[in-house]
Every structure is written in structure tokens, then in C-alpha cells.
Amino acid sequence: MKQTILYAMIFMAIVLPTLFFTVLSGDKEKKKVKEEKTLPPLLRLSRPPAVFFELLGFGTLFRKLFPEHTRFVQQKLDFAGLRISPGTFYCMQMFLFFLSALLATGITTLLVDEENRISIPIAGLIAAFMGGSLPGILVGNLAQERQMQILRAIPYSIDLIASAMRGGLDFSAAIRFYVNLGIRSPLVDEYSRMLREMELGVIRTTALQNMAERIKIKEFTSFASAVALGTELGAPLTETMEIQGDEMRKARFALAETKAQRAPSLMLLPMALFILPAVFITILTPVFLKMKEAGVPLF
Template sequence: MTFDQSLFADNALYYVAAFAVVLLMSGGVGFLMLRDRSAMRMRGIAAQRSGPEARSLARTASTAPRGLARALIPDDPSEIAQIQFQLAKVGFHHANAVQHFFMVRLLLAVLPPLLVFGGFALARAGLLPQDMAQVVLDFPRLGLMQIAAVTAAAGFYGPSYLLKSRIKARQQRIRNAFPNALDLLQISVEAGMGLDSAMSRVGSEIHKVSPEIAYELLTLQNEVSAGRDRETAMFDMAERMGVDEAKSFALVIVQSLEFGTSLTSALRTYAAEMREYRELAAQEKANRLPVQMSVVMSFLMLPALFLITLTPIIIRYTAIY
């Protein structure tokens, strides 16, 4: 079998496109799979030993995004904090994990069209098996464009949708369990325990019912024990939770400690407000139910009503003509 230089020169562009697709695929797989955990631990140790000013609990500061990453990352700090927390839960603890997430999302949006058109180029160049190349070449061009567009949209919006759905589900679990955790915290403080020991106790007791709140309370205590300012740690915990109840709770605790008021009285008042708020939320949900049911019933009943009303007319019309 001899090497045909003219054939290679004619198909050089297709070879380059196929090589680019292979490089993009290998780079994406390498970014997702090869994470240097030893380097992450070394960065954490360096952050702990960098002096009194480093009170971020082994978390390096995130650098400001530049260029394309700046245009992709949202401006809402609460949303960024939630995304960073969810990425940390799946193993991405890097300071720039949010930027990497959005860059990977962009890569997933660009890669499917490259694969589609790269496969078409390989089929045109004769580098695919005969049967596969025939299927690709016989496929309509409009169909290829539609597949590329749909997969690009799925790659771009899919990771964000899945991550946001997990964030919303976590926030809902926190809202449901937060009044109970606050009641336990109030009982612990009224029993004579300090705020730190009460939070640690509640975090240890509630981990089976609400692991999200237990994680946040124990993380807060670890940060305070490591020397971080309590006010900053409280508001960071509320920011990670992403619910208004946690932000109000942090504000109540900080103001009570700052002005020297009774922490027991503040917790008792806020716990009563949380119970009332939970009852009002349940009533609001119950009041919305009839409206939602009426919409569903109308969609289910109207076709049957139209069918019952119009069927005799259609039968009579067909019998006459």
C-alpha cells in the first residue's frame, strides 16, 4: 500500500480538525479527572501558617476573574457562594473553582458542535469505517446542524441547571429544618450552655435530620475556634445558606452580642417569629392549592366537555352528508 501525497494534501484540513477535536476531548477529561489533592493540602497548610492575617480557615482568596471568565461569572455574591459550596461538596476545593466551572460549561457548549462537524470531516476524509462514514454522509445537513445546536445548548445550560436545582433543594431543606434547629439552640442556651457549646451540641444532634444545618453550625464553630471573627463567620454562614432566615439569625446574634442584650430573650423572640413564619408559609401554600388545582382540572375537563358537546353535531353532520 503506497502513500498518496496528493490525497493527504487534499484532506490536510480534515486531519487538523480531527486532531483539534482529540486535543479538546483529552484536555477536558484531564481537567475533570486529574486533580492534584496534595497540592490542595499544601496550599491549605500554607494558608494556615501565613500569619495572623490569614484567618480564612485554609481557604485561599479567589482571584478576580478576567477576560472571558468575567463575562461568564454572575455578579451576585450569594449565587457565587452557593455555587462554590456545591462545587466543594463534589470535590472541587480550589479558590478559582467557580471560574473553572463556568469555563468547563463553555467547553461543554463548544465541544459537541466540534465533535459533530469533526465526525463529518473525518467521514469526508475517509478516516472512519465504511459503514459509519456512509451513515454520517447520508445524514441530512440540517439534522447535523440541529444536533449540534441542541447538544451545545444542553452542554451550556445543563450543568448550571443541575447545580441550581441542587442549590434550591438545599435551601428548601434548610428552610424546613431551621425553626427546629433554632428551638434546640434556644433550649440549650436557656439550659445554661454558652453560645459556642450550644451551637456545637445542636450541630452534633441535628446531623441526622438536617445535615446541611449541622455542617454549617459545625463549620462556624471550627472557624471561630481557628481565630476568625465571629461576626464575619456568622454572616459567611448565612451567605452560604442563602436563605433569609439564616441572615436574620446572624443579625440577631451579632446585635445581641454587640449591644450586650440577653441572648436567651433574643433567641426566644426570634424562635417564636420563625414558628409563626413557618405557619404562615404553610397557610400560603395551602391557599395556593385550590388555584393550582383549578388550572389542572380545567385542562383535564375542557377536552371532555368539548368532546361531549361536539360529538353529536359531528355525527349528525356526517350522517347528512
């Protein structure tokens, strides 16, 4: 059994790098350098075997078996700003599922004795579940981080767009002016996507609503609704944008205050686990040593 597991681990160690440098590398990978940099290291490493599994048809199979979940995964990937398909995401989960199970099974087999063989499949199942869940956790963290970056940048972007409109530009030209400033951020990417939709014939209010659905920030959703209502009523967009910018700034400050108020409660667990035991050890160790030297029975 040990020899079989070792042979399988050696096979994986030889075959996967070979696939990466021969089958999956080349000109197509050079075009994806910018896209790869947005991926976390674990997803970046698991992507070559995932693409290989997708070429074998596993990605298409998972998409057909779980159509509803595939749409949910696509929305989650768009929300995180990742340009990978749901099929590739499923194959990443499958690769990490089997790799984690294989590694945990091999290590547990080498460490436990004959009497505790029942722990081998248990360790494999736990590791497989954790490995298969890692891509979803990483994508969720990326989506949350991207949402916070967009939320921080929205008020100032609206102020800049409103200033450009006061200078004589229309709404589309003002957004293009903000995009061309060269500020690299997720919000700029979303504005660029909205501009491309408008260039393809999508009306302004619909493009704004599509952007609001992608980023899923309620303050921007209210901004898109206000712009749409102002467009229908013929109200000046500059005043509407100034009011919405102030509201978003207040919402951002309120969020910062809420996080600051949560800080003391979040510090309780690290203090109870790490700081208080160290304090007790520092205080009680001299007392313990003196009692031991005096011959006082401790227990």
C-alpha cells in the same frame, strides 16, 4: 460529512470512558466520593472530562477572562453547597456545550434531506446553548432546594440551641451540641463551617454574619443581626433566640400558606393542556361516531 460526524461520535465514546477510568480515576477520586454524591447525575458525568479540560488550562483561562462572573459563580456554588471550583464549572459548561452541539448536529444530519441542510447548524446552535445552560440551571435548582431545607430546619435548630443554653452551655458549645446530634442537613454543614471559623479566631457575630451571607435567608440575617445587637447591649441571648425562633416559625407558616394559595393557579395549565382535551375526547367521540353512522355531514 456523515462519516466525519460518525467518526467523531465514535471517538468521543471511546476516549471519554478511557479518560475516566485511567487518567481521572484513582486514589484522589476515592477521597471525593462523598462530594460527588452531592452533584446531580449530569454534573457527575460531566465532571471527569471537565477536570481534564481544567488540567489543560481552560478553567484558569475562563477565570482570568471573567473575574466578576467568577466571583458570582463561586457564591452560587457555595450557596448550592457544591465543593467544586468555578474553573471546573466553566469546563462542565464547555463540555456540555460542545457535546450537545455535536450530538444535535449528527442526529439532524442523519434525519434531514439535502433540501433542509440549513436546519443542521440551527439545531447545533440551539442544542449548544441549551447544553451550556444546563449546569447553571441545575446549580440554581440545588441552591433553591438547599435554601428551603435550611429554612425548614432553622426554627427547630434555634429552639434546640436555646434549650442547650438554658441548660448551662454557652453559645459555641450549644451549637456544637446541635451539630453533634448527628442530624444530616445543609444547616448542620453551615453550623459546622461557622464553628470552624470561630475556632480559627473569628468572633461570634462575624461568623454569624458570614453564615447569613452564605445562605442568603432574610430571616436568618435578621437573627444574626439580633444576636449581634444583643451581644453588644449585653442582653440575654436565650430570650433573643426564643423570639427569633418564633418569628422564623411564623415566616415559615406564611410561606407555606402562600404556596398553598398559588396551587389553584398553577393547576390551570396542566388542566388546560391534559385534562380538558381528554374530557372533550371522551364526551364527543360517541357523538361523532353516531353522527357519522347517521350520514350527517360533519365538515
